Amino acid sequence: MHFSDPAGKHRQPQTWVPWPPPKDYQLDSRPWRLPPHRPMIISGAELVDPEHGETVKGMDIRIEDGKIVEIAPCESLSGYRDQRNATVIDATGLYICPGLIDCHVHILAGLGTAEDEPGTEMENDLNTALGLKYMLSNGFTTVRDVGGATAKHRYSTESWLTPGPRLFVGGPVMSMTGGHGDHRSQFDMLSTNSPYGQFYNGGMEHTSTIADGVDECLRTARKLMAAGADHVKICTSGGVLSPYDKVEAAQYTVPEIRAVCETVKALGGTLTTSHCNSDLGARNAIEGGVGCIEHGGMLSRDTLQSMKEKGIHLVPTLIVQDAVVNGPLRPYVSKRSYEKAKTVASHSEITMKDAVEIGVNIGYGTDYVPMFQLAEFDLRAAFLPSKEVLKHATCNAAKILGMEGKLGCIKEGALADFLLLSANPIDNVKILNRPDKHLKAVVKDGRCVKSSVKGLPVEVELF
Template sequence: MTERPVVLDHARLIDGTGAAPVSDAVLVVEGTRIRWCGPTALVPDDPDLRSAARIDLGGRTVCPGFIDTHVHFALPGPAGDPALGVAEHVTYRTLKVLERLRTTLHNGVTTARDLMGLDAGFRRAVAERRIAGPRLLVAVTMLSQTAGHADFRLPGGVDGLAAAVAFPGSPSGIVDTVDDIRTRVRALVAAGADCVKLATSGGVTSPHDGPEWLGLRPELVRAAVEEAEAYGGLRVAVHAIGEPGIAAAVRAGVHSVEHGYALTDELRAEMAERGQFLVPTLLETMAEPDPARVGPHIHAKAVHWHRVAQEAFARSVQAGVPVAMGTDAGLTAPHGRNLKELGLMVRFGGMTPLQAIRAATADAARVCGVDDLTGTLAAGMAADLVVCGVDPLTDLDGLADPSHIHAVVKEGRLAVDRVGVLAPAGLPDLT
């Protein structure tokens, strides 16, 4: 039986492409897809639409469902200590992940790329609507060489990353030879990974290295890119903070540079020419870790590199480097406040609100390889919608407040409706 369409009237439409808003628009949802959207004056004369359920949005702005290309649902953010995972049952850690997924979806993110932690079982459970959450893409684990950013092996013999963050059966993240990394990329493909996550520089929170170190040799990065391309054309995302790690990633032909704090003008020009994306994760730079918890060394790294990140981002935007939204939510950034990144891209990068929204919709979809499904509001695309309680073009920061996310629809199903605006439409619930 064909599902009846639902007509959303008197909407202000921001379609995700960067085009100016349509001030008086109609959006038609049928099943999981958008059947039609555009100016009210151009609505087709269709008998199905004349008899369809109609909802007056009263001029509220509708955006595509937002996409966070860099999250870690297995990490607790400022709400907890990831080291506690060592002493927790896997079932308990799983239940905490479910709450983070639900919170993220309800606050406007309908697609998320988890770049270390979750396995493919979470993706399947979300896709089958067994649990509520954004559409998931998973990297499963992160790869680096010994003493690199993926090496959390402690002096007592415990692998902190494997014990506290990874789920059973996830491949190890330590690779030290070209053969190692080729085999490990294949293992990730077999484990159901949607993309490959590498760490070509050290990290702020990792115990053995510094962001300015080269965390994965160039020949290993090139081998990973080759294997990922050969095994289904998987995209390669790279944690790269310092210049050596960024250079190794960019010149190996990766798809996205995550963080990219120490980008030089030369590397920016190369990224712009190749169309390689920068995922700046500015939200992660807004909180300093507690020195009592992480120690003075890691605290000092955070203070320095976060300042570098904030000061460098505008130069990347000006150089024409493509940008996609990613928050690193779960590290120091809280889950569910992902859309705060939009205002930070305007504040630190000089982007316009429309550019920031595009970075979190159409361009983020391109990074994830789902731009044929979501990221824009157009006929045939998934009905992933966010109904806003503020005008994002004048109060973009307002989207970070959950009370201003009036409703979220994912694939034509109602995920949350805080003000009852879509309740009369009869849209099915998500789960």
């Protein structure tokens, strides 16, 4: 990691101090601490407003301490520029777009076959750190991990110890015995020596925990919240990659679901979200009080209507299904999982169209395969308008995180997470999947991590 001043010269590493130290030297136990934010003005860019599906021309955007503090007509901030020595970036001809938000990732997941040996903890941590950098480099300034990441990972990116997106975490996924999060072999299911609640596959471990009955569900939800979870994820249906359950099966009873949801709400969590493909599993989850359905590939219009009425969000994940059915993930899954993926994929487009028509709030989700994370835009744009798809990854996603008005928008008071693009994503959202051509800068928390824009130096280098 390198830090640079406005002239682009790297600062002296904070891990070295001359002896005797300067009289004003203060010992810092966190040598990765970044210097204070530099005031910044982005001038001349066309402001992308996903919420209203339009752009606004001729505005200057003032940024201080990692926040957008003022948006005003061009040249109206000239006095401020002189008084505060702000860095002024001429972004004429570019579009300033809110940073992208992926609401369904697994940052601890790695690709691997059943024969692969599990990676060491160090290898997994290094892979995770690199994956976070890739996500941020591609424009994802915020992600919600729904299976494994904990408060330590959130702290790592929050403090810039590991450069990466803002992280919202839930810890391990809650699953019933034999559910989507129980990855024991059928032959080991009755053994007391099986690796209970753990899944080892290409570097993936400790991403799920088993809880049965109301009392266990209460206890587990309390533990997850005490460990710093922003949300809690449960499994209320079978899944594509779980080896033995049926994808249409319902999992967890309504009383178990309700116990988790009420606990998370009482302890200040954003919401309880549910891995769910089946309609019955979704209806049980809704009755139990969940706030969001993940995947939701086979939901009926009646269920979607209920979600709309109750304000329950939906986060589809088309790319991981398509990558299994039609793409390079095929060799990594079993024949059974391949068949389940085909079943879910055949319904997902219809379900999403219905959800848009009914008015369900839809977020952007990918299940996170790093090289395909942006391809979800292409899949959704094949049957939905670009301005609708852009909302999924910006203002809609912010609602799911409980960060409406703070993330997913370019507004006064919002956090300074944004992209500079050479084309308008409202007209064609597919340009986001061409970062080599159209992504000119990435700024998170008011700090530039990627830039080819004149006058906008990179403050934190990712690679």
